[in-house]
Amino acid sequence: MIGRKIALWTLPLAAGLAIAPPAIAKPLGDTDTSIKIAINEWTGQNLSAHIAGKLLEKLGYKVEYITAGTLPQFTGIASGSLSVSPEVWPSNLGDVYPKAKAEGKLEEIGELGLDTKDGWLYTADTKTVCPQLPDWTALKDPACVQALATPETFPNGRLLDYPADWGSASGPELKNAEIPFTPVPAGSEGALVAELQAAVAAHKPLLMRFWAPHWVLAEVPVEWLKMPPCDEKNLAECIVAPPVIKVVWAGFHEKWPAGYELMKSLQIHADDQQKMIYAVDKQGKNLDQAVDGWIEEHQSDWQAWVKAAQN
Amino acid sequence: MWLVVLAFIAICIAMRPALPWLVTYPSSWLLPVPSIINSVFGFLIPLLKPICAVLAIILRAALDACSAALQWMPWPAMILFFAILGWLARGWQLALFTAVGLGYVVMAGYWEQGMNTLSLVTLAVPLAVGFGFLLGVAAHSSRYVRGITMVVLDLLQTVPAFAFLIPLLLLFGFGPIVGLIACLVYAVAPMVHCTMLGLERVPPSLLEAASMAGCTRRQRFWHVILPTAKREILTGINQTTMAAFSMVIMAAIIGGFNDVGWEVLNSMRKAEFGQSLLSGLVIAVLAMVVDRITFGMAQPARDRTQTTLRNGLRMAVILGLPLFVAFLLNASPSTMAWADKAQGVIDPSGLNRVVIRFVQDFSAPLDAFKVFVLYHFMLPLRIGLVGAVTPFTWGFAWTFQVSTIYCGLSLSLAVWLWFRGQWQGGAGVLIGSTLLLLGFNGFPWPAFVIVVTALAWSVSGARLASLAGLGTCFIVGAGLYGPLGQSLYLCLLAVLICMFVGGLLGVAAAKSDRFSAVLKPVCDALQTMPQFIFLIPALMFFQVGELTGLIAIALYAIVPPIRYVEYGIRSVPADLVETSRQIGCTAWQRLIHVELPVAKPVVVLGANQTIMAALSMLPVAALVGTKDLGQQVYIALSKADAGLGLVAGLSVALVAMISDRIMRATVSNTGGALD
Numbered sequence: 001m002i003g004r005k006i007a008l009w010t011l012p013l014a015a016g017l018a019i020a021p022p023a024i025a026k027p028l029g030d031t032d033t034s035i036k037i038a039i040n041e042w043t044g045q046n047l048s049a050h051i052a053g054k055l056l057e058k059l060g061y062k063v064e065y066i067t068a069g070t071l072p073q074f075t076g077i078a079s080g081s082l083s084v085s086p087e088v089w090p091s092n093l094g095d096v097y098p099k100a101k102a103e104g105k106l107e108e109i110g111e112l113g114l115d116t117k118d119g120w121l122y123t124a125d126t127k128t129v130c131p132q133l134p135d136w137t138a139l140k141d142p143a144c145v146q147a148l149a150t151p152e153t154f155p156n157g158r159l160l161d162y163p164a165d166w167g168s169a170s171g172p173e174l175k176n177a178e179i180p181f182t183p184v185p186a187g188s189e190g191a192l193v194a195e196l197q198a199a200v201a202a203h204k205p206l207l208m209r210f211w212a213p214h215w216v217l218a219e220v221p222v223e224w225l226k227m228p229p230c231d232e233k234n235l236a237e238c239i240v241a242p243p244v245i246k247v248v249w250a251g252f253h254e255k256w257p258a259g260y261e262l263m264k265s266l267q268i269h270a271d272d273q274q275k276m277i278y279a280v281d282k283q284g285k286n287l288d289q290a291v292d293g294w295i296e297e298h299q300s301d302w303q304a305w306v307k308a309a310q311n
Numbered sequence: 312m313w314l315v316v317l318a319f320i321a322i323c324i325a326m327r328p329a330l331p332w333l334v335t336y337p338s339s340w341l342l343p344v345p346s347i348i349n350s351v352f353g354f355l356i357p358l359l360k361p362i363c364a365v366l367a368i369i370l371r372a373a374l375d376a377c378s379a380a381l382q383w384m385p386w387p388a389m390i391l392f393f394a395i396l397g398w399l400a401r402g403w404q405l406a407l408f409t410a411v412g413l414g415y416v417v418m419a420g421y422w423e424q425g426m427n428t429l430s431l432v433t434l435a436v437p438l439a440v441g442f443g444f445l446l447g448v449a450a451h452s453s454r455y456v457r458g459i460t461m462v463v464l465d466l467l468q469t470v471p472a473f474a475f476l477i478p479l480l481l482l483f484g485f486g487p488i489v490g491l492i493a494c495l496v497y498a499v500a501p502m503v504h505c506t507m508l509g510l511e512r513v514p515p516s517l518l519e520a521a522s523m524a525g526c527t528r529r530q531r532f533w534h535v536i537l538p539t540a541k542r543e544i545l546t547g548i549n550q551t552t553m554a555a556f557s558m559v560i561m562a563a564i565i566g567g568f569n570d571v572g573w574e575v576l577n578s579m580r581k582a583e584f585g586q587s588l589l590s591g592l593v594i595a596v597l598a599m600v601v602d603r604i605t606f607g608m609a610q611p612a613r614d615r616t617q618t619t620l621r622n623g624l625r626m627a628v629i630l631g632l633p634l635f636v637a638f639l640l641n642a643s644p645s646t647m648a649w650a651d652k653a654q655g656v657i658d659p660s661g662l663n664r665v666v667i668r669f670v671q672d673f674s675a676p677l678d679a680f681k682v683f684v685l686y687h688f689m690l691p692l693r694i695g696l697v698g699a700v701t702p703f704t705w706g707f708a709w710t711f712q713v714s715t716i717y718c719g720l721s722l723s724l725a726v727w728l729w730f731r732g733q734w735q736g737g738a739g740v741l742i743g744s745t746l747l748l749l750g751f752n753g754f755p756w757p758a759f760v761i762v763v764t765a766l767a768w769s770v771s772g773a774r775l776a777s778l779a780g781l782g783t784c785f786i787v788g789a790g791l792y793g794p795l796g797q798s799l800y801l802c803l804l805a806v807l808i809c810m811f812v813g814g815l816l817g818v819a820a821a822k823s824d825r826f827s828a829v830l831k832p833v834c835d836a837l838q839t840m841p842q843f844i845f846l847i848p849a850l851m852f853f854q855v856g857e858l859t860g861l862i863a864i865a866l867y868a869i870v871p872p873i874r875y876v877e878y879g880i881r882s883v884p885a886d887l888v889e890t891s892r893q894i895g896c897t898a899w900q901r902l903i904h905v906e907l908p909v910a911k912p913v914v915v916l917g918a919n920q921t922i923m924a925a926l927s928m929l930p931v932a933a934l935v936g937t938k939d940l941g942q943q944v945y946i947a948l949s950k951a952d953a954g955l956g957l958v959a960g961l962s963v964a965l966v967a968m969i970s971d972r973i974m975r976a977t978v979s980n981t982g983g984a985l986d
């Protein structure tokens with residue numbers, strides 16, 4: 001422990017001697033209390049969380065991974081019982097997040113750099129019944145609507161939507177674009193995945209809302225719809241691929257200054273993440289192995305972040 | 312009185328077009344219950360938080376120690392230990408069962424998670440047993456405490472766990488402790504019930520004898536009452552353990568911990584049927600092993616000799632042996648590595664492919680079935696015959712003439728019943744046919760409140776009627792009449808299906824010992840495995856929607872009718888059966904005229920349990936996109952609105968309690984007694 005501390009002290013010293021910038025060394029802060037990283041329900045987030053954790057450990061912090069639901073986690077971050085959530089998708093945040101943010105109890109620290117997709121996708125067999133796809137106007141074709149209609153949505157077509165508790169802008173967007181489809185909330189991620197797999201297996205048409213990166217997209221062929229135009233500022237009525245952000249507890253900066261800088265510079269690319277997700281979920285690789293692989297591959301990136309955090 | 316009720320309903324329906332608020336409860340009339348609850352929490356939580364934080368730290372330390380100890384033991388030593396326990400409890404058969412069961416856990420590759428689950432349960436059970444015992448004793452000794460305790464227990468068992476999740480999260484923060492507390496809260500109830508039952512059954516003569524022998528109060532309690540009630544208390548411990556196991560999956564949703572529940576959730580999220588079945592079976596196996604061992608220990612010892620020094624020594628050696636093996640294995644990593652090869656040898660992905668292949672080959676008949684059920688059973692109940700019958704679905708339109716014929720038919724049936732003296736039947740036909748005509752979505756809410764209240768009044772009296780009236784008003788006033796209708800229609804259909812199919816299965820099981828032996832493990836598995844598992848194939852076959860939810864509910868709720876019908880018919884006195892045979896009844900006549908009427912109280916109790924099971928599945932059904940009260944709980948969860956979640960949870964509990972009381976009153980009116 002002492003050895004590491006000295007080593008970490010000498011690093012900025014050496015850097016200072018070499019380039020001599022007028023920077024003040026960022027203290028590590030409280031290295032005895034562990035930084036609590038939120039673990040959510042999907043593998044991509046788990047990977048981001050563990051990458052963040054490993055890098056924080058390299059700086060000299062203790063970390064702890066705490067499983068917390070996507071939405072309840074903000075209550076934890078606001079109260080400080082969770083310190084950081086490294087991958088937050090602002091498309092479905094519910095009501096807690098904006099409330100806590102307005103009260104200044106948590107802090108957004110920039111984007112994670114994940115290139116994401118969020119929108120409506122369809123299976124290959126949908127194209128035979130709605131030939132004008134991928135353009136959204138194809139959904140106004142009565143033959144297409146009829147083919148996608150179900151007893152529950154008749155006479156409208158059926159759009160499988162995000163679960164009701166995630167919140168979704170599909171409904172307003174369908175209404176604004178005057179598309180005769182009814183959104184049917186799925187209930188859970190498993191329900192979305194199961195329907196997609198079943199539709200592909202049974203060669204049935206299906207239109208659903210989904211997101212990328214996701215492991216199932218590496219398994220089943222899908223295409224993304226060109227979304228109808230909408231006001232991108234109004235997130236309640238317009239689906240836009242969200243910039244994935246990093247969120248920390250408001251006291252993070254004060255307590256772990258160097259860690260704060262590191263979290264700010266953390267970037268993960270979608271391609272890398274999708275590869276890791278596939279390795280973990282489908283090839284049965286250990287999460288740690290996948291994360292170690294990333295650390296190995298991106299030596300220069302994270303070493304630069306660590307250095308920047310210490311200066 | 313029913314005439315007034317019918318007139319009221321008729322007025323409500325006639326006024327529907329003029330006053331739309333009769334169907335959709337106006338939002339300006341909403342009771343501000345959620346915000347009141349939230350402000351109460353806002354006041355209470357800062358007060359309680361420090362205490363809870365200390366509690367959480369203590370529990371966390373205990374949990375860590377417990378799981379560390381269980382993880383330290385290599386699995387062969389642990390299996391040996393449990394097998395020896397099984398042998399001590401019941402003999403070699405149980406030892407073999409235990410070894411095979413735990414061997415499965417190893418081969419499925421969930422040993423580590425299984426031990427974490429076990430440590431969660433190991434910690435929750437003694438606490439629940441302790442609290443439950445104390446509460447049971449307190450409730451036994453004071454009428455006042457008893458009244459409050461009973462209401463609280465009813466609520467704890469019927470409010471879905473998700474509903475009190477938000478306040479728990481606010482109080483205890485994140486992590487397995489919240490899950491542990493949820494387990495504990497849920498598992499307390501059976502202990503309290505069993506303790507009270509045991510204490511009540513102590514014969515007064517025994518108490519008298521104790522007093523005459525000059526016992527002090529304390530002596531009487533410890534040396535007379537407790538030993539007499541021991542059997543029930545031990546059963547209580549067993550039931551508490553089972554309840555704790557059944558909550559493990561909820562604990563995973565709430566807390567999140569590297570346990571089997573979390574694994575089940577993960578595989579559910581990935582829609583992997585094979586993995587979820589595999590991990591779900593791990594919970595079932597662990598529960599069964601612990602159940603058989605504790606049950607074996609609760610049985611009166613047949614030939615247990617006095618614990619002499621020598622016996623104690625033997626026991627120590629037997630229990631010491633696994634520890635010794637553990638030391639050996641920990642000392643030699645190569646042996647352990649060799650043994651570890653057995654971990655995770657079962658590969659369940661083949662099962663996933665089977666499900667997908669099935670969907671591929673049978674999608675057309677599955678679709679046809681789904682459409683048939685939706686058009687002819689589900690839509691009429693939900694939006695009523697008026698909305699469901701169209702040329703597209705039934706082949707003809709619901710015209711004015713059809714409407715007239717329908718009303719005429721139901722009216723004449725009601726009048727006919729009336730003249731035969733069955734006026735209750737007549738009123739029931741009228742109300743039922745109105746409901747079917749308009750559907751749960753179109754039934755005016757004031758009429759609904761009146762019907763439920765009148766029903767409660769006629770079966771039991773003013774007290775139950777006031778509970779029913781206030782309860783339904785609370786639900787409607789909270790703005791949950793829509794989801795309530797959805798829940799009722801799903802549960803009603805599920806209960807009807809379960810009573811019909813389950814009843815037939817139960818009769819068959821009562822008539823054939825072999826069939827009964829096959830059915831029993833299936834029922835056990837349906838009840839102990841996490842219900843989530845059945846959602847995946849149902850989803851793939853029937854897509855997101857209410858039919859899938861209905862199937863999930865029915866699969867779980869089918870167990871009570873099978874069990875109760877079988878039990879009821881089997882317990883018909885043998886002399887009655889013999890007499891009916893002598894007067895020349897055929898098997899069917901005997902079943903319909905002798906056995907079913909005699910078994911009626913038990914069957915009604917089974918129906919009651921079916922309703923409870925169906926209601927408890929509502930939050931699970933919400934995961935496939937139903938719009939019922941369970942979904943409201945999730946939505947509240949996503950908004951972190953403690954008040955809204957509790958109100959939705961309380962609504963489920965109120966529906967459960969009202970229907971439970973009405974069923975019980977019906978049975979006691981017909982002369983049976985419910986226990």
